[in-house]
Amino acid sequence: MNLDTEITYIPGVGPKRAALLNKELSIYSVEDLLTYFPYRHIDRSRFYTIREVNEEMPYIQLRGRIVRKEKIGEGRKQRLVAIFGDGTGFIELVWFKGLRYIEDKYRINQDYVVFGKPTRFGAKINIAHPEIDILTEANAKTVLGLQALYNTSEKMKSHYLNSAALRKLIYTAISKLQAPLPETLPESIIKKYNFVSRHTAIVHIHFPSNVKELERATQRLKFEELFYIQLSIFYQNRLREQKYKGYVFASIGEKFNGFYKNHLAFELTNAQKKVLREIRADMATGRQMNRLLQGDVGSGKTIVAFMSMLMAIDNGFQACLMAPTEILANQHFQSIGKMGEKIGLNVQLLTGSTKKKDRETLHAELMEGKINILIGTHALIEDTVVFQNLGLVIIDEQHRFGVAQRAKLWTKNVCPPHVLVMTATPIPRTLAMTVYGDLDVSVIDELPPGRKPIQTYQLYDNKRASLNRFIAKQVAAGRQIYLVYPLIQESENLDFKNLEDGYALLKETFPQFKISMVHGKMKPSEKDEEMRKFVEGTTQILVATTVIEVGVNVPNASVMIIESAERFGLSQLHQLRGRVGRGAEQSYCILMSSYKIGDDTRKRLEVMVNTTDGFEIAEADLKMRGPGDLDGTQQSGLPFDLKITNLSRDGEMLTFARRVAEEVIDADPRLEKSENKLLKQQLEHLRRQTVNWGVIS
Numbered sequence: 001m002n003l004d005t006e007i008t009y010i011p012g013v014g015p016k017r018a019a020l021l022n023k024e025l026s027i028y029s030v031e032d033l034l035t036y037f038p039y040r041h042i043d044r045s046r047f048y049t050i051r052e053v054n055e056e057m058p059y060i061q062l063r064g065r066i067v068r069k070e071k072i073g074e075g076r077k078q079r080l081v082a083i084f085g086d087g088t089g090f091i092e093l094v095w096f097k098g099l100r101y102i103e104d105k106y107r108i109n110q111d112y113v114v115f116g117k118p119t120r121f122g123a124k125i126n127i128a129h130p131e132i133d134i135l136t137e138a139n140a141k142t143v144l145g146l147q148a149l150y151n152t153s154e155k156m157k158s159h160y161l162n163s164a165a166l167r168k169l170i171y172t173a174i175s176k177l178q179a180p181l182p183e184t185l186p187e188s189i190i191k192k193y194n195f196v197s198r199h200t201a202i203v204h205i206h207f208p209s210n211v212k213e214l215e216r217a218t219q220r221l222k223f224e225e226l227f228y229i230q231l232s233i234f235y236q237n238r239l240r241e242q243k244y245k246g247y248v249f250a251s252i253g254e255k256f257n258g259f260y261k262n263h264l265a266f267e268l269t270n271a272q273k274k275v276l277r278e279i280r281a282d283m284a285t286g287r288q289m290n291r292l293l294q295g296d297v298g299s300g301k302t303i304v305a306f307m308s309m310l311m312a313i314d315n316g317f318q319a320c321l322m323a324p325t326e327i328l329a330n331q332h333f334q335s336i337g338k339m340g341e342k343i344g345l346n347v348q349l350l351t352g353s354t355k356k357k358d359r360e361t362l363h364a365e366l367m368e369g370k371i372n373i374l375i376g377t378h379a380l381i382e383d384t385v386v387f388q389n390l391g392l393v394i395i396d397e398q399h400r401f402g403v404a405q406r407a408k409l410w411t412k413n414v415c416p417p418h419v420l421v422m423t424a425t426p427i428p429r430t431l432a433m434t435v436y437g438d439l440d441v442s443v444i445d446e447l448p449p450g451r452k453p454i455q456t457y458q459l460y461d462n463k464r465a466s467l468n469r470f471i472a473k474q475v476a477a478g479r480q481i482y483l484v485y486p487l488i489q490e491s492e493n494l495d496f497k498n499l500e501d502g503y504a505l506l507k508e509t510f511p512q513f514k515i516s517m518v519h520g521k522m523k524p525s526e527k528d529e530e531m532r533k534f535v536e537g538t539t540q541i542l543v544a545t546t547v548i549e550v551g552v553n554v555p556n557a558s559v560m561i562i563e564s565a566e567r568f569g570l571s572q573l574h575q576l577r578g579r580v581g582r583g584a585e586q587s588y589c590i591l592m593s594s595y596k597i598g599d600d601t602r603k604r605l606e607v608m609v610n611t612t613d614g615f616e617i618a619e620a621d622l623k624m625r626g627p628g629d630l631d632g633t634q635q636s637g638l639p640f641d642l643k644i645t646n647l648s649r650d651g652e653m654l655t656f657a658r659r660v661a662e663e664v665i666d667a668d669p670r671l672e673k674s675e676n677k678l679l680k681q682q683l684e685h686l687r688r689q690t691v692n693w694g695v696i697s
């Protein structure tokens, strides 16, 4: 048996289990199985006696015999109870599922090792669905000691493919391996940092004899995982730098200076100035800029974007800005258009709803270089959009665009234009270094002066009357209000009903107020019309789904009410809250939730009440959700699987791995030296397995 062997051929697997492992865990080969790492280990080196067991104990292991077993109850409520004794007392083992199988499998008066979580059930303590083994010399290794626990699905469990079964399969696979696992790190790195071999690491992560072995195995595997991601990033970056020269924006010219001197409505914050200097430095070097601009909501990224565009324009180039939604593109068009007008720039808008005729004129003018700044949505990416001389691309709210889309904008000029990616989602440093490791990072870490911190409150639904009084008072004082309903998927009819009911109720409660409603099912033109009314102040309340999540800027709106706040993630809540606190008035964020919420949700809402710092919230979010939840949700940008690292906990290892990777690339940028042959092979291998970072090189 070797690493490529299909799992069907592992004794104890067979076609049925193989199909299950394929489908549920994407495990196809022996290698996949061996790199399916446990999520934690429990200590099964110790035996307890039944007399000392209490329900506070997390897990216990007992040695003894079943003296009696019986089925209790009828039909679906039936359960199997076995009385298990060890000479110091008796304890009940209980099963609610798979009764027939269990009843046949476990016999009276056979010596068993029982393992599970004791719980109190009325006056008695029992163990539900315990793990039971007959101890032999041969299986001691897979039963006793530090036991690896593996995630399995409900479906697998119902086919008796639980954590323990998986552990046995892994054990079998390892013992049948014809040769040790090949090494994947160069000798030099292993020696220098005193790592264990890959073979040892894999064996010990599944079957450690002691804590030390487990630790060393874990360190090695985490290092390896992070190191190769970083190595790949550095390698690609160097290649790219060699391949492409960046346009040189040598001078600060008339437009920039004219705007700065005569039209800037406020003093830039120090953070804005610092970032502009970083951008300026990048664009003057001849190296193509790839920069991520992080700035909390309301920190003033738009003006930075605009002034960066002026640098491009002053040097004879065009600039474009791409936003994730029409509303946002529109808004940028409004504000940038206004600023551009003052200094005689031609700023245009291109979205999905731009009419065909307008589009044709626009395309022509773009090619002739008559348009200085083009603002738009995904429509900008289309091949028909051709610039005369595009020098700078700005992408707003990056988390909604993928790497591939970013790459597409690169092809819009002979050389790739400079790229500035702006995001208001504060990304924890560790995540930024992996997901956006190919970007340099600038941070606006200061809000414009005079902002009052937003006050956040959590209210249960039974406090609706006082919420209504608050709404009335705020509107009477001239403020505007957002009221947001969850709509996780725009097509969920139930959510939609919530929104409509909420809207109807609000109209009934406040007949004297004007109310706008915006949701994803509306036509863009209707949506824009409703938005416009709110922006202009014609309506006082905007009832909406999360379509307003990003970017919308209405300084007079000072209250954000979030309905069913328990259904939002932290970063989404933070984004929504960022819609207020943009004017001079005291702003409020009210989180409405039902009384029945879980502990995690309670914690989430507490974080929101306790801090407005986006980075703190992002860290908390990463900690609470863990990296497993990252894919598929907010951070779906992760272009690779992390099998063992936890980005929220392994920050130090990441920094270390990054440093080592950088050292390697500094010494041998193209990995041509013979000692680095393995590294290069490994990169190729990984690149074939993951999303191709190479698309942008």
Ligand code: ADP
Residues within 6 Å of the ligand: 266, 267, 268, 269, 272, 295, 296, 297, 298, 299, 300, 301, 302, 303, 424, 448, 449, 551, 553, 555, 582
């Ligand atoms: P975001 O970073 O969320 O995109 P915006 O660029 O929309 O933030 O800016 C938020 C608000 O702050 C806007 O009304 C903008 O005009 C204002 N603003 C930006 N920079 C400053 C500054 N230095 N001083 C005062 N107000 C500013």
Ligand code: MG
Residues within 6 Å of the ligand: 301, 302, 551
């Ligand atoms: Mg913005």
